[in-house]
Amino acid sequence: MTLRGLPLTTPARTCADLLLQLPRAEAVSVLDSALHEGLLSHPDLLGIPAFLSGRPGAPRAREWLRLADGRAESPLETRVRLICLDDGLPPPLLQWRIGDPERGCSYRIDLGWPTHLVGVEADGKAPHSTPQALYQDRHRHNRLSTLLPGLTLLRFTWSDTYDPPRILLPLRQALGCP
Structure with a gap:
C-alpha cells in the first residue's frame, strides 16, 4: 500500500519483519503494543506466520507470537511479565482490577496473582517520577492495602529488569515459592 506516494x-x-530483527523482549513488546493500541487484531496476529515463512529466524519468531498480550500497557510491563514467565511464574492476571465500592472507582495492578494476594507494578520513570505521582502512588498503595488486607504489592523499575533476581527473589518470597 502507499500513503502520500510512500510505500x-x-x-x-x-510486526513480522521486526520479530525477525529484534531481541525477544523488544519483539514481544512491539506485538503487545500493537495489540494494545489496536493497530493489530488477534486475526492479524494469526496471519503473521505467513509473512515469516521461509525467512531466517522464522521458527524463533513464531514461538514469540504466542507470548503477545495486548493487555500489557508498556514495554516495561512486557519485560517484567517475560521475566516472570521464564522463571515459571506467569501472572494469572494482567491489569488485575480491584473495585472500590466506597469511592465508586477501581484500581488496576499491572500483574496479579490474586489467590496469593500478590501484585506487581511496573513503574516507568516518566509516569512515576514527579512529586505528585509519588503522592498518588502512595495514596493508591494505601487504599489497595485497605481494600485487600494482606496484599503484597511489589514495585519494579527498568533497572530491575536488567537484574532479574531483583524481581524474582521478592516475588518468589511473596508467593511462597522455593
Whole structure:
C-alpha cells in the first residue's frame, strides 16, 4: 500500500519483519503494543506466520507470537511479565482490577496473582517520577492495602529488569515459592 506516494507495509507485516530483527523482549513488546493500541487484531496476529515463512529466524519468531498480550500497557510491563514467565511464574492476571465500592472507582495492578494476594507494578520513570505521582502512588498503595488486607504489592523499575533476581527473589518470597 502507499500513503502520500510512500510505500508502506501493513502493521502485521511490519510486526513480522521486526520479530525477525529484534531481541525477544523488544519483539514481544512491539506485538503487545500493537495489540494494545489496536493497530493489530488477534486475526492479524494469526496471519503473521505467513509473512515469516521461509525467512531466517522464522521458527524463533513464531514461538514469540504466542507470548503477545495486548493487555500489557508498556514495554516495561512486557519485560517484567517475560521475566516472570521464564522463571515459571506467569501472572494469572494482567491489569488485575480491584473495585472500590466506597469511592465508586477501581484500581488496576499491572500483574496479579490474586489467590496469593500478590501484585506487581511496573513503574516507568516518566509516569512515576514527579512529586505528585509519588503522592498518588502512595495514596493508591494505601487504599489497595485497605481494600485487600494482606496484599503484597511489589514495585519494579527498568533497572530491575536488567537484574532479574531483583524481581524474582521478592516475588518468589511473596508467593511462597522455593
